[in-house]
Amino acid sequence: MATKQIIHGIYSDEVPLLEGCKSLRASGIRVKEVYSPFPIHGIDPIIGVPRTRLAICAFIYGITGLSLATLMMWYMMISDWPNDIGGKPNWAYYFNIPAFIPITFEATVFCAAHGMALTYLLRCMLVPGARPKNPDPRTTDDKFMIYLELNDEQSKKADEILRSTGAEEVNYKGTIHIEPAY
């Protein structure tokens, strides 16, 4: 069983925080999380967050919406009850395809947008009744925080790096026990 120290490095600006993150990563320390009052552009590669896969999800949701809309319209307009609208009898789907395109488009956008929003909320566990996970409320106002979980040896190094890059406070918030992964 490994014991890890929880460290909060508090900064008052995002520029020294980014410097701190770079130095930590350069010395092989994993930045667990960063809390900030506003989104910091370009932080993802610096703290080692992998590229988002939300775009792939969006594509899949879009394709789903497109297929569902096509299926729905094919069933309603061609298979179940063919109508003759404006002198254009619905004998085959491809025959009247211009009329079906607006709905296909809307359904694609609808499914992609809602799917993305729901995926994002679920992935962040932002469900009704969710508890706030922010360890220091000041990061919602004017402070920036690097959150670390490290063993003793790394803690000393991290402490030095945090202070040398301009952290205002380095707070030790107790330890957690992590079961080793077999």
Next chain:
Amino acid sequence: MNTDKLNFVVPSKAKMASFIMMGIGLVSIICMFMFDKQPDDHHYHQTRAWANVFTGSFFFMAIALGASFFLGLQYAAEAGWATSIKRIIEAVTWYLPVGLSFLLLLFILGQFHAHTIYPWMAEGVADKASPNYDAVIAGKIGYFGVFWWIRTLLYMTAWVMFTWKLRKNSLDADKVSLEESKGFHWKNVKLSAWFMVVFAVTSSTSAWDWIMSIDTHWFSTMMGWYIFSGMWVSAMITITVLIVWLKKLGYMEFVTESTVHDMGKWMFAISFLWTYLYFSQFMLIWYADIPEEVTYFQTRWESYKALMWTVLFVNFAFPMIMLMSRDSKRNFFFLMFVGTIIFIGHYLDIIMVVMPGTVGHHWTGLGWMELGTFLFFLGLFIYVVLNNLSKRPLAVKNHPFLSESLHHSI
């Protein structure tokens, strides 16, 4: 900012290429006027040759106009990200007077019946006694004639004046201190706000006057926006390709990858705006099926089917598939390749807008005439734009948002 390569020198190869293109183009245009004859039809006055010259003149003028609009848009919206590429946009805009003079020359020649691009310019269309009498055009003649000429000259003057002033203020701002330069910036913001209002009206009405009036009997409320979206995406492609090319030559190191990525997004997004308007125009007419409206697409369906599908594929499906992912918009070679293809696609689009109303069923498919004219105007455009680019430093010195642009990161 790296200050060694701030002054662009036109590479001799590029100059040579533009001259070769202009040479080949000029020879083709001369041949086109010699050989484009159909003696068995006395209404056919080298129409295809004239229509080709019109297409080339309009398309490249529209790119400059689109760039001018985009420059104004950045000021009016007080957007900072595009400050680092402002000089490139400015260089593209100043093809505008050249493009407009070609158009003006064509219009004057048309008024003296040298060509028959505009049916309403023909003699006696509104005169009941004349054999040329056309009841539909006679009903609309009040909108054409002198009124048309007043509008045309107004558009041309307004666009050139706005663009000239925007460019001048931008250069003057660099000659004074940072504090004084803010005055020029606010002048440009106000000027752009007015330009956006003027452009919103004139971009639509000019498309009706210059493009839609080729098919004088026909009308479409979508036409203005359709032409506008085409010119906008062509302008975005031109600017993007220029940036990528300049970066490859070692200039413009201060332009971040994110700026180019954003330009790629513009190419992608405006391709969809174009598709949306192209399809909306088609679908409404297809659905309503009113004879006087549907003739427009009947000509295209009968004689220009291949071109119609090519345009839709190249300008919609191709950018959609190719530019969807983030990586493709950050790969400079890819961006340049896709951009070039869509650029040609939009030239074909203007061909498809102009030809059916002029050449009509005499159309025999794309040929050397279209290629030659395209090359001539492309060569001229490249020459003028690169020349403009070499006259000013590539980087803006004083601009309130310059720093934001240099650190642009998404």
